[in-house]
Amino acid sequence: MQAFRSRNKAGRATGRMTLKDVAVRAEVSLITASRALRGVGRVSPELAERVKEAAAALNYVPDPAARALASSHSMAVTVLVPTLNNPATGDLLEAVHAVLQDAGFQVLIGDTHYSREQEERLLRNYLSHRPRGLIVTGFDRSEESRGLIAGSGIPCVHVLELANTPGVYCVGFDQAKAGETMTRYLLEKGHRRIAFGAVIDPRSMLRAEGYRRAAKAAGTYDPGLEFLRAGYASIRMGAEIFAEAIERRPDIDAMFFSNDDLAHGALFTALRRGIQVPEQIAIAGFNNLEEGAYTVPPLTTIHTSRAGIGRRAAQMLLTLMRGEEVAEPVVDVGYELIVRESA
Amino acid sequence: MQAFRSRNKAGRATGRMTLKDVAVRAEVSLITASRALRGVGRVSPELAERVKEAAAALNYVPDPAARALASSHSMAVTVLVPTLNNPATGDLLEAVHAVLQDAGFQVLIGDTHYSREQEERLLRNYLSHRPRGLIVTGFDRSEESRGLIAGSGIPCVHVLELANTPGVYCVGFDQAKAGETMTRYLLEKGHRRIAFGAVIDPRSMLRAEGYRRAAKAAGTYDPGLEFLRAGYASIRMGAEIFAEAIERRPDIDAMFFSNDDLAHGALFTALRRGIQVPEQIAIAGFNNLEEGAYTVPPLTTIHTSRAGIGRRAAQMLLTLMRGEEVAEPVVDVGYELIVRESA
DNA sequence: GAATGTGAAGATAGCGCTAACACGCCCGCC
DNA sequence: GGCGGGCGTGTTAGCGCTATCTTCACATTC
Known part of the structure; x- marks a missing residue:
């Protein structure tokens, strides 16, 4: 709020408190102040205490740019998601954000719009900021992107999908198996034209x-x-797909959507047209979004733990960034078949 | 990919290309290279061309930290939203992100979780990165936060709400008036106990x-x-609020929810319990989320242009960051009453 | 034709911080 | 008693870039 600093000849100062001000006030050298505040190296308790007091008194906040420049790494973590416009992404990001924020990291969110080119561009851009860690979605990316990630030497955790490549860290579940589980369930229920x-x-x-x-x-x-279909999953898209499906193939007795949004659209369409669900046609979704429990009829779906994946991934990244071993490089959080009335 | 650089005595190099490498290759001085790449100051076309070629050949990417340190401002823009877990926020962020990204800015997203304390903390943290601009949600914040924003001297655009304070930039619509519009509509339709x-x-x-x-x-x-109620808007919350409302006040003939999610929950509950909407009770929402067009019955709501607000806000911020005058410091994007069958 | 102006280019000095090395100092050891 | 060896602390030299001042060639003015 107050406390002006004497300025250097060039007059290029930024006006805020610097480590030097802290050092002067604490009557220690610059580097001791630096070490005390970072808690690295050996500083006697008394000096450390004095430095911290001075920093608090001056309301000192370290300059991340200077820090990044001097140490050649930042306190930023980059997270690349395929879209921001999706409740599942929201859940995941919230969890990642919470864990990393608490650990003192800055979270940079990039939106690839499900595009490999865009992902590559973002990667190039974000990597230039020397983030300390990286979280990316799945494994579908260009060779270039793969090279950028590997070549950067920055710890990277992959989310949502699983892979068994050595040296690859991931948190997710077996998407294909989940799809299989749901289809099997529908088959068991006697559906043939799914x-x-x-x-x-x-x-x-x-x-x-x-x-x-x-x-x-x-x-x-x-x-x-x-x-x-190409495009973004949405209620509208689900309604369209469902309408097309029942028109082209009136013999369908069940329909499994890769996504709850789509299934909701189908459910609404069925309700509006008086198609009995599940009697005439069973409908199933994927993700277990909240509203599925409330639709009429409630939606049978696969529960996935987006928040859990986000949390575990962030924690794993934290471990990697500390340079420690990760006990379990591939974390399968599993999924759960949620049977409700729609199927 | 390749191309090693000779390193200084200290051996503290980071391995990547620096401006110096570009300057050497282009056979110009450091500062000329800097000017040529930034397009500032006067550099003859021939030299500029040579520098750009060298940069491209070396795959040079400027170091944002060094830039920020030397120029005392970054290419980052901070956006503070109340939650990430909300389709409306997603729409807004997508738009903001797109515009700013295209203009070469880095978007830092902060999630305040509707908490003033959290907002203040985030502000303090993000401001230490010297962002070039700021986008914050609404006007409800602590005095401290207000002081931090004003004191930072960083251009700031407020979104979603409107204010007529001089020197305050905002893009949004009149939330109260929108609430009034919907209520009036319900009154006009003959509802009395709304x-x-x-x-x-x-x-x-x-x-x-x-x-x-x-x-x-x-x-x-x-x-x-x-x-x-306290908490986050959700389908479940809407279902609960609606159930409570009709139990406590069976005389209600219409219900206006401040939020489509809540209204959807109510709609589902009504459907399940066989309550006729709108005959027994009319239901209205707010925001015009996509699914409202598909619910049974379709939802009467207020359309708000989240993407439009995001785009306009980002553009306004761009203008402010260029140091230019903003013709219209208060942009009212309006809203629209969407009449469907639920009311 | 000397004084003045006008770019274009460069030299220099930092921005605020940390890595690497240097330096005392006290300890224990043979 | 001398000497390695921690340990706490300081000095120095950058990290990669840009702001500022200077220089220098060449055009302009009276």
């Missing part, structure tokens, strides 16, 4: 794989039952 | 004001018809 609806994105395509696996194993697989 | 449901947060409270204004003007105001 359609699959999705927007084309990496996770959805993994779920599609699971769907195909189960359908093929049951001998019911029919490519004509797959309804895939 | 309940109001909301979670307690600044914007909702402004909408509540509008609700009260209209109800009082019509002589129908009854404090017992307000159902406010």
